[in-house]
Amino acid sequence: MTEQSLTVISCAEFQDHLPDLFANANGVPSDPALKHHLDTCENCSALVRDLQYIADQARMLLEPADEEPSDDVWSGIQHKLDSERAEALPTPPLPS
Amino acid sequence: MNDIMSSEHTATNLQGPPLTQAPAGPKPVQGLFKRNPPIAGEAEAIEAAKTGDPEAFSKLYALHKRRVYTLCLRMLGNVSEAEDMTQEAFLHLFRKIGSFRGESAFSTWLHRLTVNLVLMQLRKKGLQLVSLEETINPSEEDAPKRDFGSRDPHLTGSVDRVTLERAVASLPPGYRMVFVLHDVEGYEHNEIATMLECSTGNSKSQLHKARLKLRELLRESGQTLQPAVLKEAVR
Numbered sequence: 001m002t003e004q005s006l007t008v009i010s011c012a013e014f015q016d017h018l019p020d021l022f023a024n025a026n027g028v029p030s031d032p033a034l035k036h037h038l039d040t041c042e043n044c045s046a047l048v049r050d051l052q053y054i055a056d057q058a059r060m061l062l063e064p065a066d067e068e069p070s071d072d073v074w075s076g077i078q079h080k081l082d083s084e085r086a087e088a089l090p091t092p093p094l095p096s
Numbered sequence: 097m098n099d100i101m102s103s104e105h106t107a108t109n110l111q112g113p114p115l116t117q118a119p120a121g122p123k124p125v126q127g128l129f130k131r132n133p134p135i136a137g138e139a140e141a142i143e144a145a146k147t148g149d150p151e152a153f154s155k156l157y158a159l160h161k162r163r164v165y166t167l168c169l170r171m172l173g174n175v176s177e178a179e180d181m182t183q184e185a186f187l188h189l190f191r192k193i194g195s196f197r198g199e200s201a202f203s204t205w206l207h208r209l210t211v212n213l214v215l216m217q218l219r220k221k222g223l224q225l226v227s228l229e230e231t232i233n234p235s236e237e238d239a240p241k242r243d244f245g246s247r248d249p250h251l252t253g254s255v256d257r258v259t260l261e262r263a264v265a266s267l268p269p270g271y272r273m274v275f276v277l278h279d280v281e282g283y284e285h286n287e288i289a290t291m292l293e294c295s296t297g298n299s300k301s302q303l304h305k306a307r308l309k310l311r312e313l314l315r316e317s318g319q320t321l322q323p324a325v326l327k328e329a330v331r
Contacts, residue, residue, distance in 0.1 A: 019297075019304035023285060051307045054314075057255055058264075058279035064162035065261065067169070069182045074157060076183045081153070081190060 007033040014044050022051065135159055138202060145193050153190050160203060161186075164210050170276045171214045173265060181217060185210040207281060215291060255314055263313040271306035278303050 014037045021029055029035045038045055138159060144152035164185050168178035188209055196205055264272060264280075273292070277283045278299070283291075285299040292299065 019300040022304065022307075023300045047311075050311050051304075053255075054260075054307050054310050055279050057260055058275070060257055061170075061261060061264065061280045062282075064166040067165065068162055069165040069179050073161070073165075073179050073183045073186075074154075077153075077157065077186050077190070078150075080183075080187055081150075084191075085148075 006036045009033050009037050011037075011041060011044055014038070014041070015047070018048070018051070022055070135203075139198075142193065142196065142198075142202060145190065146196075156189070157186055160206055163203065164206065167207060167210055167276070167281070168214060170264065170280070171211070171273060172217075173269065173272070177217070181210070181214055184217075185213055188213065211277065211281070211283075211291065259314065259317060260310075263310050263317060266313060267306055267309055271302060271309055274299055274302040275306035275310070279307075 014034060017029070017031075017034055021034070029038060038048060137155065141152045141155040141159070145156055161182065165178060165182045168181040168185070169175065172178050172181060185206070189206060196202065264275065267275060274288060277288050277291070278285065285296045285303075288294075288299040289296045294302075
């Protein structure tokens, strides 16, 4: 296919396809018109690189941050579990 | 209340029965299992916790509190609510741990439980009045700008964790939720769509807008920027 026969698309048209491109092919288009635009448009290729970079960097956030919940959280959990256990215990028979 | 632990694999509709069918066989959520490998001593603690051993509960809490809390904080954006939700998540966990069958990573199971609880909480706070599909759309000024005419400067250098964390925290809530679920936690669009009761296309679109907005925020936050053409020239 020659360049002349390619459908020329605008940046707006290219960027309209980006959500699906990233969902299905990580930003790499198989459509010749989209691929041609990506290869020739500095603005859109920079955009795609940045969005891929952001998606890649997001993975580092999976590891937890240094922040921890306060000690009150565990105290609250223990208190509630203790209460539930106490409620679950069989009631002693009433003295006759 | 729906059983938020009803499946280890399928996303659970928070306002009704599970919508999606579990795939045949024990197929963990793609990506998550690999990203959540078993932790030393965890399996023993799980089995002991099933018998009600308080020490085992304490160990499981110590192993997972930071990730659960971080997830709650990212989704809720509020320390007090994140702590409440962390407490609620572990209480649910300890009450229902007997139903954990080990077909997916424990942390995957715990994360799904936590996500479902957070979404329930958000609905209780009023999101049930209108569909999430509408409410996750931010206002015009929060939406990423589309500027097709200019030569767009792009990110250069590396974005450190703190800078990215701050940028994610300042995303509009709907964008943040989809970004955290997909790009950080590794959920697929179809799972997010089920959890948020929106379309898969909407999930994709929200994620794209979230990344665009993050790009904007990172550039504004003083990341080293230079026009794309200059970066190419200095290579």
